[in-house]
Amino acid sequence: MPFGIPAIDEATPPVPPAQRPEMIIVTGMSGAGRSRAAMALEDLDWYVVDNLPPQLLPALAGMMTTVGAGVHRLAAVVDVRSREFFSHFMRYLTEVREAGTNVRLIFLDASDQALVRRFESSRRPHPLQGTGSILDGIEHERTLLAGLRGTADDIIDTSDYSVHDLARRVRELVATESELALRITVMSFGFKYGLPMDADDVLDVRFIPNPYWVTELRHLTGRDAPVAEYVFRQEGAARFVDSYADLLIPILPRYIDELKPNVTIAVGCTGGKHRSVASAERISARLREAGFKVSTQHRDLGRE
Numbered sequence: 154m155p156f157g158i159p160a161i162d163e164a165t166p167p168v169p170p171a172q173r174p175e176m177i178i179v180t181g182m183s184g185a186g187r188s189r190a191a192m193a194l195e196d197l198d199w200y201v202v203d204n205l206p207p208q209l210l211p212a213l214a215g216m217m218t219t220v221g222a223g224v225h226r227l228a229a230v231v232d233v234r235s236r237e238f239f240s241h242f243m244r245y246l247t248e249v250r251e252a253g254t255n256v257r258l259i260f261l262d263a264s265d266q267a268l269v270r271r272f273e274s275s276r277r278p279h280p281l282q283g284t285g286s287i288l289d290g291i292e293h294e295r296t297l298l299a300g301l302r303g304t305a306d307d308i309i310d311t312s313d314y315s316v317h318d319l320a321r322r323v324r325e326l327v328a329t330e331s332e333l334a335l336r337i338t339v340m341s342f343g344f345k346y347g348l349p350m351d352a353d354d355v356l357d358v359r360f361i362p363n364p365y366w367v368t369e370l371r372h373l374t375g376r377d378a379p380v381a382e383y384v385f386r387q388e389g390a391a392r393f394v395d396s397y398a399d400l401l402i403p404i405l406p407r408y409i410d411e412l413k414p415n416v417t418i419a420v421g422c423t424g425g426k427h428r429s430v431a432s433a434e435r436i437s438a439r440l441r442e443a444g445f446k447v448s449t450q451h452r453d454l455g456r457e
Contacts (some may be wrong), residue, residue: 154370157319166357167278171365174214174217174226174227174253174254174255175226175227175250175254175255175257176217176226176227176228176229176255176256176257176259177194177199177213177224177226177228177229177256177257177258177259177327178210178228178229178230178231178246178256178257178258178259179191179194179228179229179230179231179259179261180230180231180232180242180259180260180261180298180301180305181232181259181260181298181302181309182260182261182262182263182268182291182294182295183232183233183234183260183268183279183280183281183290183291184263184267184268184271184272184279184308185261185262185268185307186228186261186263186311186314186319187230187232187261187262188203189316189319189320190214190230190309190319190320190323190406191203191228191230191260191322192320193319193320194228194323194414195228195290196320196437197328198226198452199226199228199327199329200226200227200228201227201229201230201331202227202228202229202230203229203230203233204231204232204234204254205229205230205235206231206235207231207235207239207241207242207244207245207246208245210229210231210245210246210248210249211245211248211249211252211346212252212422213227213229214227214249214252214254215294216424217253217254219326220240223297226238230408233281233294233297233298235281235358239297242301243301244267244342246258246347248342249403249415256304257300257306258306258307259305259307259309259323259326260298260302260305260307260308260309261308261309262302262308262309262310262311263310263311263312263313264310265291265292265314265352266312267311268287268289269274269288269291270340272287273287274321275327277444278290279294281293281294281297287309287401287452292349293456295352303330304403307326308393309323309326310323311442317321317412319409320412321410321412324412333446334414334446335408335409335413335414335415335446336414336446337404337405337416337417337418337440337445337446337447337448338415338417338418338446338447338448338449338450339420339433339436339440339447339448339449339450340352340374340415340417340419340420340433340449340450340451341419341420341421341422341429341430341432341433341449341450341451341452341453341454342419342420342421342425342429342452342453343421343422343423343424343425343426343453343456344359344421344422344423344424344425344451345424346418346422346424346425346452346456347418348421349417349419349452351417352414352417352418353408353416353417353418354401354417354418354419354434355419355420355421355437356394356397356418356419356420356421357421357422358390358393358394358420358421358422358428358432359421359428360421361384361387361390361420361421361428361429362387363421363423363427363428364380364383364384364427365423365424365426366427367383367429369381370427373427374426374427374451374454375426375427375428375429375430375431375433375434375451376430376431376434376451377433378433380427380430380434381431381434383426384431384432385431386437392436393412394435395434395435395439396434397436398435398439398440399439400439401418402443402445405440405445409430418436420432420433420436424453424456424457425452425454426449426453426454427455430454431449433449434449437449444457
């Protein structure tokens with residue numbers, strides 16, 4: 154397409170630059186928490202490969218794609234468990250970077266005391282201790298990893314970390330703002346069909362008079378305006394539902410702090426058709442006004 158013709162230039166949308174595939178390599182001292190870091194990355198929707206020989210890094214990077222539903226964010230745990238293969242790690246890391254992949258190296262470390270304590274509590278040998286002690290294995294590993302540690306993009310000292318502290322730290326380093334956002338589901342249900350198995354909070358609205366016994370409303374649902382108007386016209390109903398939503402607003406962000414990004418709030422009435430549906434819709438609207446990302450589901454609607 155020739156340039157310089159204003160009408161054509163204006164009509165031609167700009168082509169966004171292709172995103173480079175991303176790779177995170179998790180490495181470091183045995184016992185410092187590599188497996189827990191890998192699980193935290195999996196929770197953030199990274200494709201994770203554990204105990205990968207470094208020779209396979211270029212091939213694995215070549216399988217990624219920047220378009221479609223393929224793998225475009227890959228994490229690999231590479232460490233001394235790959236034994237003699239590990240000695241050529243830097244060579245293959247350079248190959249991956251030169252091929253155009255954005256690579257981030259995260260190195261996990263901990264004090265000798267913390268590592269010895271963890272190996273003793275797990276009753277597993279250090280992969281490099283051979284016929285020596287756990288401390289012998291740790292010292293050997295530190296020697297092998299000394300140069301690699303200096304090239305790391307991020308170093309995490311897990312000496313005083315719990316497994317949850319480490320997961321939080323990985324999320325802080327890697328996750329985008331959208332990935333850290335809390336996802337809330339407000340679900341209506343009927344008690345006669347049982348409680349939702351995945352409910353974190355349950356609200357019972359059966360104290361509100363049932364629209365089912367109003368002939369003009371029986372065939373409608375809580376999504377219909379006449380039913381919602383009837384439900385919240387009852388004494389205390391609107392204040393109860395609004396107060397419940399307001400009670401949740403300050404505590405919901407704490408779920409993220411506890412590594413729980415998905416929360417299900419269940420609202421139940423007898424059959425899951427009128428009162429719970431209207432209440433779930435009202436709670437969802439109030440939480441959205443407060444800035445939360447909310448989806449609304451009506452589990453038992455249409456089941457009667």
